Amino acid sequence: xxxxxxxxxxxxxxxxxxxxxxxxxxxxxxxxxxxxxxxxxxxxxxxxxxxxxxxxxxxxxxxxxxxxxxxxxxxxxxxxxxxxxxxxxxxxxxxxxxxxxxxxxxxxxxxxxxxxxxxxxxxxxxxxxxxxxxxxxxxxxxxxxxxxxxxxxxxxxxxxxxxxxxx
Amino acid sequence: xxxxxxxxxxxxxxxxxxxxxxxxxxxxxxxxxxxxxxxxxxxxxxxxxxxxxxxxxxxxxxxxxxxxxxxxxxxxxxxxxxxxxxxxxxxxxxxxxxxxxxxxxxxxxxxxxxxxxxxxxxxxxxxxxxxxxxxxxxxxxxxxxxxxxxxxxxxxxxxxxxxxxxxxxxxxxxxxxxxxxxxxxxxxxxxxxxxxxxxxxxxxxxxxxxxxxxxxxxxxxxxxxxxxxxxxxxxxxxxxxxxxxxxxxxxxxxxxxxxxxxxxxxxxxxxxxxxxxxxxxxxxxxxxxxxxxxxxxxxxxxxxxxxxxxxxxxxxxxxxx
Numbered sequence: 001x002x003x004x005x006x007x008x009x010x011x012x013x014x015x016x017x018x019x020x021x022x023x024x025x026x027x028x029x030x031x032x033x034x035x036x037x038x039x040x041x042x043x044x045x046x047x048x049x050x051x052x053x054x055x056x057x058x059x060x061x062x063x064x065x066x067x068x069x070x071x072x073x074x075x076x077x078x079x080x081x082x083x084x085x086x087x088x089x090x091x092x093x094x095x096x097x098x099x100x101x102x103x104x105x106x107x108x109x110x111x112x113x114x115x116x117x118x119x120x121x122x123x124x125x126x127x128x129x130x131x132x133x134x135x136x137x138x139x140x141x142x143x144x145x146x147x148x149x150x151x152x153x154x155x156x157x158x159x160x161x162x163x164x165x166x167x
Numbered sequence: 168x169x170x171x172x173x174x175x176x177x178x179x180x181x182x183x184x185x186x187x188x189x190x191x192x193x194x195x196x197x198x199x200x201x202x203x204x205x206x207x208x209x210x211x212x213x214x215x216x217x218x219x220x221x222x223x224x225x226x227x228x229x230x231x232x233x234x235x236x237x238x239x240x241x242x243x244x245x246x247x248x249x250x251x252x253x254x255x256x257x258x259x260x261x262x263x264x265x266x267x268x269x270x271x272x273x274x275x276x277x278x279x280x281x282x283x284x285x286x287x288x289x290x291x292x293x294x295x296x297x298x299x300x301x302x303x304x305x306x307x308x309x310x311x312x313x314x315x316x317x318x319x320x321x322x323x324x325x326x327x328x329x330x331x332x333x334x335x336x337x338x339x340x341x342x343x344x345x346x347x348x349x350x351x352x353x354x355x356x357x358x359x360x361x362x363x364x365x366x367x368x369x370x371x372x373x374x375x376x377x378x379x380x381x382x383x384x385x386x387x388x389x390x391x392x393x394x395x396x397x398x399x400x401x402x403x404x405x406x407x408x409x410x411x412x413x414x415x416x417x418x419x420x421x422x423x424x425x426x427x428x429x430x431x432x433x434x435x436x437x438x439x440x441x442x443x444x445x446x447x448x449x450x451x452x453x454x455x456x457x458x459x460x461x462x463x464x465x466x467x468x469x470x471x472x473x474x475x476x477x478x479x480x481x482x483x484x485x486x487x488x
Contacts, residue, residue: 058204061216061483070180070487071218073197077204084212111213 006140008094008152008160011123012040014139016047019090019121022137023048028088030054033105034076036094036152039160040123044092055080057091062104084113090137094152096122099133124162126150173295176304180488183295183308184481186317187358195362198480199327205483206476208245218483219248222279227269228311229255229285234447235311235321238471239282242478248279266290267297274298280307280486288314288351307485309478315351315378320481321446322355324474326363328466329401331473332442336360340367342395342437343386345405345427345454348376348416352446353405357384371395373427375416392427396436404429404445407454420453430456434464442466 029052032041041054060075091105102120109115119136127143144150149165172189176182181194208216224243228236236252243250255269264272273281283291291310298306312318333339341360347353347370360368361384370381371389382388389395396402407423417423434443443455443465451457459465 060204061208061218066218066487071201071483075201075204077207079207107217111211111215113212 005150005162005164006124006142008123008162011139012043012160013047015040015121015123015137016044018137018139019044019048022119023050023090024088025050028052028090029082030090030092031080031105031109032056033091033093033101034058034060037092039152039154040094040121041092043160044121052082054092055082057105057108059101059104059108062108064100064104078108080109080112084109084115086114086116088117088119089115090119090121092121094123095150096120096125096133096135096138097128097150099129099131102133103131123152124150173292173299176488178488181481181484182304182488183291183310184319184485185291185295185308185310187319187322187355187362188317190362192362192364195323195326195359198323198477198484199330201484202323202327202473202476202480205245205479206473208479209472209475215245215247217247219243219246219279219486222248222486223277224248224250224280224282224482225273225278226250226252226282226311227255227273227284228253229266229283229290230312231256232284232312234471235284238474239309239311239320239478242475243280243282243482245475246479246482248482266293270294270297271301274301274303274306278306280309280482282309282311283313284311285313288316290314307482307488309481309485312351315349316354317358318351318355318446320474320478321352322359323481324470324477325356325403325444325446326359327473327477328444328470329442331469332466333400336363336365339365339400340369340398341365341401341403342369342371342389342399343403343405344371344392344395344429346376346407347372347381347405348378349408350405354384356403357386361385369395369399371427373417373423392433393436396433399437400441402429402434402437402441402443404443404455406446406448407450409450420450424453424456428452428454428456429459431458431462434459434462440464444470447471 030041032038038056045054057078058076060072121137122135125138125141147167151163153163174183174185240250290313291308295308343353368386370386371392445467
């Protein structure tokens with residue numbers, strides 16, 4: 001039975017609606033986690049009319065499975081174009097699962113400075129947490145078995161969509 | 168029967184970095200790609216990432232080198248490793264301990280990586296073989312320069328520098344100039360350039376400073392520097408290794424400068440956008456004129472900065488393999 005996957009574009013709109021009353025477009029800054037989170041952060045940045053350009057964070061150098069799996073083969077640069085010190089930062093990702101990526105992202109963020117406040121916004125919470133981490137903003141929840149990967153992908157025209165991959 | 172490259176593990180990943188000779192273009196490109204994100208770490212508030220937290224890197228320098236040792240030390244510290252510098256000249260070796268006894272002792276101290284500089288070609292190989300024979304495959308070896316043989320991280324940082332300024336290797340003409348005879352740097356550069364597909368590699372040197380059989384490395388040999396520099400994209404100068412000279416290989420440093428020193432007049436024969444590189448330390452007025460060393464085509468200081476990112480990438484790839 002194929003699982004019916006949520007519409008990623010609609011979830012972006014819903015997430016922006018949740019965030020709008022809680023943020024100040026002049027001071028709030030977004031940081032997307034590579035790769036899907038960066039796309040979502042770009043969407044939210046436009047939808048919310050934020051003044052600060054969004055940052056991106058790769059977590060390649062902060063992952064907790066380096067000793068088991070080594071360095072990720074496609075390690076990317078993190079780019080944070082604003083001063084993290086004292087900022088209100090919303091970390092953005094496509095899918096929240098074990099929570100390990102979020103832990104790594106927060107650790108990395110703090111190496112850029114001490115933010116005043118950090119929130120987490122995700123399109124989908126798929127359950128399966130291994131750490132005490134919860135999203136502040138989430139537009140959809142579902143439960144998937146560990147054998148499946150829920151991945152956000154992007155069409156050539158920029159449309160975002162979800163795909164389910166069997167491990 | 169196929170012999171496995173001793174640098175690679177059973178999965179084809181780098182286990183040690185001993186030489187660029189025999190590495191695939193894919194592996195070298197992967198190291199350069201991995202170095203790029205490491206280059207941004209130094210721009211942050213905290214110039215450190217936690218990858219090698221809890222790991223011990225031993226710098227084993229059987230031969231002095233301030234710059235190479237320092238950049239390896241910085242690279243390891245920016246990866247959060249604990250770094251132990253051993254200046255072996257002043258330590259056990261002078262009391263008669265053998266190289267492999269030193270290695271066994273450090274392995275017993277739970278070392279994770281050895282960065283080795285040695286005056287004898289092949290010393291890092293010997294250590295890597297010994298670690299395999301004693302079932303210490305958890306310890307990685309990085310060659311930081313052995314005799315006249317290889318200096319792979321210098322070769323890699325030079326390739327990173329060329330890629331940074333020139334983008335693509337497939338259209339380049341590159342000249343390596345100077346004392347090739349004594350130069351492990353030149354060998355690693357030539358291997359790197361040919362593996363990455365540089366179509367024309369030139370070497371420019373007097374006959375007395377060329378190793379025999381250099382043509383077999385796929386290079387064009389020039390004895391006239393002006394002829395050799397014509398139309399090149401990259402000029403890689405080598406240091407004249409006076410301390411390694413035995414006998415009369417050279418008339419005098421002044422004569423050498425006249426024929427093989429890089430002056431603005433000679434550099435004008437290269438392409439107008441040619442870059443000038445040097446592995447350091449420079450002998451100003453012997454192999455390079457100050458006007459060139461400090462000129463706008465020189466990328467000698469960026470080489471040093473890129474060297475840290477490249478060494479971080481190598482150590483992170485080895486320790487995670």
